[in-house]
Amino acid sequence: MPDSSSQPAKKPSRIQLRNRKRILDAALEVFSRDGFRGATLDQIAAEAGLSKPNILYYFDGKEDIHVTLLNAQLDTWLDPMLALDAKGDPLTEILAYVQRKLDMARQFPRESRLFAGEILRGASFMAPYLRRDFQPLFEAKCALVQDWMDSGRLQACDPQHLMFSIWATTQHYADFAAQIEILQADKPKAGSGASAYLRQLFTGLLKV
C-alpha cells in the first residue's frame, strides 16, 4: 500500500503517480466548490473516475487528501510575491506583482477559491502553513516596500494594507467570478479590462 503520508515510500509507480494526481485534481474541484465539510469522498471518487475504496487506497482519508492538496498548492500560490525584486524599479515591480496575481487568479481559479474558502471558514487547516511560510514572506516584502517608500521611490502608504488590497482586487476575479458573470451578463467587453484598471488604480496610489 502506498499510504500517502508515510515517508519511506519506495518508488511511486506510474499508476500510483497518475491516480494520485487524478484524485488531487478531483479533490481540488470538489473542495474548492463545497469546502472540506461540504465535500464528500463519493463526489471526489466520481470526479476522479475511481471507486471510493480505491481512493482510500491512495490516501489515508478525506483529511489526508485535503492537507496534501493544500500543501501542494501553497508554494505556487506564494511565488508571485516571492518574485518581488528589491533591485527592480519599485513601481514596475509592484505593478508586475499585481499582474502576476491577476494572471494566477485567471489561470487557477479553483486554487484561488480553495484557499479563499479555507480562510473564509477560519483557516483551521491553513493556519500552520500561513504562519510557517506566508507570514515571514509577508513581513519581508512589507519591509521592502517600506524601504522603497522611505527612500522616496514610491508614494508613502501602509504596506500591509497595500498588500491586502492587491490580493483582494486580484483574487476577486476568481473568488467572485459567479457574481461578476451575473452582473456583466449583458455587457459586451466582459472579463477584460481588469488588468488596465488595476494598473491605473495602483499607479494612482504609488506614483511619486
Added chain:
Amino acid sequence: MPDSSSQPAKKPSRIQLRNRKRILDAALEVFSRDGFRGATLDQIAAEAGLSKPNILYYFDGKEDIHVTLLNAQLDTWLDPMLALDAKGDPLTEILAYVQRKLDMARQFPRESRLFAGEILRGASFMAPYLRRDFQPLFEAKCALVQDWMDSGRLQACDPQHLMFSIWATTQHYADFAAQIEILQADKPKAGSGASAYLRQLFTGLLKV
C-alpha cells in the same frame, strides 16, 4: 404550525418571533462558517439552544432556513450602494460609499462571509436574487459614476471594475479576517488603518 414559507400566516406570536430569530441567528453563524452543504441542522439547533425537531417546527427544512436567511440579509447588504447620491459631490460620495462598505464588513462579518461563501461556491442560491435586485442597482450606479466621469468631475476609469475593487477591498477585511489576524499577529496597530488607506487608494484613482 407556523410553516415559514406559507404566506397566509395569521399573526406570529411572541414565541414564534423570538425563536425564528434565534434560529436565523444560529444559522447565520453556522452557514457563514461551513456553507450550506457543510452546515448541519444539529449544529444550528445546538447554536440556537433548541432541539432539531423544534427548529423544523419553525422552518420547512434546512434549505428553507438558508433561503430565508439570504433573503433577510440581502436588502441590508445593498443599502450602502443604494445610498450613492447623484446630487452629492462625486468623490465624496464614492469615498463615503467605501467607508459604508468597510463599516458593514466590520460590523457584520458573518453576513459578509455568508454571501462570500455563497458566491464562492457558484451562487446557486443567490443567483436569482442577484439578478433581480443587485444587477439593476449595479447597472444604475455604474451609469451614475460614468456620468460623473463624462462630466469631468471624476477621473475616468472603468466604473464596473471600480465597483469590483471597492467590494473586494472592503469585504476583504471580513472575509479574510483569519488570514489578516495571522499576518498581523505581532504588529501593534492591528486592525486599524484600513479606512485611511482605502481613502488614499481611491482618492489617488479618482481625483481629477
Added chain:
DNA sequence: TCGTGTATTTACCAAATGGTAAAATAAATA
C-alpha cells in the same frame, strides 16, 4: 508462463444527517 506484489472491486459497517409521527407539555382563550 508463472508467481508475487500491486491495484481494484465487492460487500459491508457504524456514525451522522435530514426529516417525521406522535405523544406530552405549555399557553392562550372561552
Added chain:
DNA sequence: TATTTATTTTACCATTTGGTAAATACACGA
C-alpha cells in the same frame, strides 16, 4: 377552570457518509 391551540420532546427512520475487510483482477519481472 376547562378546553382548545400552540409549542416542545421523545422516539424513530431512511439515506448518506467516512471508512474497512477481504476477495478478486491486474501488471510485471524471473
